[in-house]
Each structure stands twice: as C-alpha cells, then as structure tokens.
Amino acid sequence: MKNDAILLTQYEKYGVLKREDFVQCFIDEMDINLSFVGRYNEWLAEQGDAGFTADWEELVKQLDPVEAVRATYYGRFSMGDDWFTFDGYQNIESYTDRRLVKEMKGNTDFLSWLIEKDDLIDWEKADRIIEEANELVKKGY
DSSP: OOOSOOOGGGTTTTSOOOHHHHHHHHHHHOOOOGGGHHHHHHHHHHHTOOOOBSOHHHHHTTSOHHHHHHHHHHSOOOTTSSEEEEOTTSOEEEEOHHHHHHHHHHOHHHHHHHHHHTTOSOHHHHHHHHHHHHHHHHTTO
16 A cells, blocks of 8 residues: 555544445555556456457457447447447447546446455555554544
8 A cells, every 4th residue: 555544534424444444545546557457357257248458350350240340330439449348239349548447447346356356455454554543533533
C-alpha cells in the first residue's frame, strides 16, 4: 500500500473501520492501466466471458463470413479502436485504451479478485492499521 494512513473522517459516522472499508481504500489507490489486460482476461475467463484482444482479425477468423458481417454490424465496433471482444450476443465490441482502463477500474469484482489472487494486501499490517484507526475513532479523533 502506498500510504499507511487512512482518512478517518469518512468512517467516523459508522464508528468502526472494517476490512471492506480498507479494501475500498486500497482499490481507490490502485493504479490500473493496460498492463492489467492479461489479468482481466484471466478473470473474464473464470466468469465465462470473452476476453479482450488487440487483433480484431483474431475474432473475425472464428466466424464464417456472414456471421463476421453480422457481428460487426450489430456490435459496437470501430476498426480505429484498440481492443476487441465479443459482447453477450456474440457481436464484436471495440474499446479504446481509455474505455478499457475505465471498465477495469470500475469493476470492483475484478479488483477484489485481483487483490485476493495476487495477495496484494498484507493483511497482518492492514489489520494493525485498522485496529489503530478504530482506536483513534474511539478516542474521538
């Protein structure tokens, strides 16, 4: 974690800081970028969803020509975009780098999975911080 301090004011009304609050603080500080696409694809595969590729031809090769035309026509597709995937209807959907990063940042299930899978939080240290923060709240800080 970048900082060992937590702003308590956002938790004072609850009177106690929990692990979920700590995880949310950690998620808020995470620097999600395109280097996480591989991990995102791994999580999507576990969910049974299609992953992202930078090569749209790779997707089109999986389809017969009529299906390829249909998938691009009905999908949200632009050849100028950077990433491509199948949506829930087997249409090709394209994403800019920015849109894909925004999707990854906004997917709390993925981020929670990533934290757990990659053991990103030192829970011994986190529990100590949570306990100290709760003591400060009890003292009225």
